[in-house]
Amino acid sequence: MNETVSLGRIAGVRVGVHWSVLVIVVLIALGLARGRFPLAHPGQSTAAYWALAVLTSLVFLASLLAHELAHAIVARRNDVQVDGITLWMLGGAARLRNEAPTPGAELRIAAVGPLTSLVLGGAFTGLAVGLDALRVPGLVVEAVAWLAGINILLAVFNALPAAPLDGGRILRSFLWHRSGDRLRATRGASAAGRALGWLMVAAGLAAVLLGGSLSGLWAALVGWFLIAAATAEARQAELRGVLHGIPVSRVMTHSPVSLPAAVTVAQFLAEAPYGRYRHPAFPVESADGRVAGLVTVELINRVPPQARAMTTIGDVMRPLSEVETTGPDDMVMDLLPRLDASTDRRALVLDAEGRLIGIVTRDDIGRIVTWLTAAGRTRD
Structure with a gap:
């Protein structure tokens, strides 16, 4: 995913955003301003709902950036070159120029992402509790609580053992360490990614067709992305196996x-x-x-x-x-x-x-x- 706008460098890593980020900003802001915020705290002005919703969505993007920066920083410390980070509609992607040299390095690079999101979730939880104790307006506390929940959810989802999620990389590091075969480990993690993707597609379509919930379309879209990305990762691994050792x-x-x-x-x-x-x-x-x-x-x-x-x-x-x-x-x-x-x-x-x-x-x-x-x- 190539960047549309460059944001410069953070901690020495080039950071950019793809135009599709606007989609996720609009969807989150719309859901908060027209849904969660008015339901939880009615009686506020429309401008207040929208202003806080847009600000919350931008903070969420900053959380995604922190997640990817953690990957990039640990990758560089483990001799993996990082070309940059691009934020897009379905999250973020750190572009690594080469693969981890050892299963241990792969584990460290993969695990730091969910760990960062989990720490952010805990920090936002503590902040929400503190703001509530200080009698800060409930609408602000609601926004911070939403950020806490979404970061914890992001950590849990990314930890699922399925490529290309971080949990899939952790699974691959385990299989690689156990078998000594990076290619076989990649095949196993990619198969798990495709299985999870098809499960999400089926669940999402069932929610739409049987429950009438349009939110199922989002789950189906993410599932389809997982299938495509896991398949591409498996093919890339096969390709690297063929080209191994060729100058x-x-x-x-x-x-x-x-x-x-x-x-x-x-x-x-x-x-x-x-x-x-x-x-x-x-x-x-x-x-x-x-x-x-x-x-x-x-x-x-x-x-x-x-x-x-x-x-x-x-x-x-x-x-x-x-x-x-x-x-x-x-x-x-x-x-x-x-x-x-x-x-x-x-x-x-x-x-x-x-x-x-x-x-x-x-x-x-x-x-x-x-x-x-x-x-x-x-x-x-």
């Missing part, structure tokens, strides 16, 4: 055709696609021969026809700082999640001196996987 140098396209940054878009288009420029993306070199960035046909197509004679490739390229790069000896299975999260789905391969020696795309990896799968290569 980028075995997969990349060597000595890719590059473009000088000073070439105009019109000159490039005059030679493509029948000359040497017949690919959808090209590394770009500066005047001194160093890699400056990457340009794609999609970026070139954005240049208006009347401006192409005066616009250079260097003007439209994606600078090197925004392009995924890797080394020839890096492992393909470590590069794969970075490619999936990148804008161009490709990476430039640079040697130790920063010279361009190759390019690798998601399609390159897909072809290798097809061949290795046909050859029956699957191992952890």
Whole structure:
């Protein structure tokens, strides 16, 4: 889930939000302002209900962020690189660049999330009791009590032993420790995730069809997400098993055709696609021969026809700082999640001196996987 708006960095971790966060904010605020708050404390103004409901929903998002930050901080302490955190409609996601090196590290990274939510739930509970003792308006106490309950519920739900929930990661760490086989452990946790997902879908649809409760649609939606995420996680594990131990140098396209940054878009288009420029993306070199960035046909197509004679490739390229790069000896299975999260789905391969020696795309990896799968290569 890619971020729509960046919120900067917290504790050194990049944080962003996806536009779908607005959905959960609206749903929570609507449920509180039109439901729970008026029922529990009638007689207040509509503006008071809505203002407190919106504030409560934002504090809940902050609770989700704290949950994911805990994952990210513990992951970094266990030698797992963190690309960032994105909040979206169904919660939050910490993007980890590589997997935990040991079952113990996996356990620590997974367990800290529910533990953080449980601590937050306890803190909000204590705050609600204290505010009530101080005779603070009951509407405010109700909001804090709701935050306490939702965080405790979040902790319990995330602790369920089913991937991709935190409890599923805990289950995988146990199975991994017991069997010594990470791939088999992932299969077991993913199977549990699909079972829980189907149970939630069935329960949600039953609530809608038999009980007439539209809240069942939310349970069915979460269940469907669990099924899809658990299935994707199992496939990703199988893929990592196939690619285990394969360096980028075995997969990349060597000595890719590059473009000088000073070439105009019109000159490039005059030679493509029948000359040497017949690919959808090209590394770009500066005047001194160093890699400056990457340009794609999609970026070139954005240049208006009347401006192409005066616009250079260097003007439209994606600078090197925004392009995924890797080394020839890096492992393909470590590069794969970075490619999936990148804008161009490709990476430039640079040697130790920063010279361009190759390019690798998601399609390159897909072809290798097809061949290795046909050859029956699957191992952890």
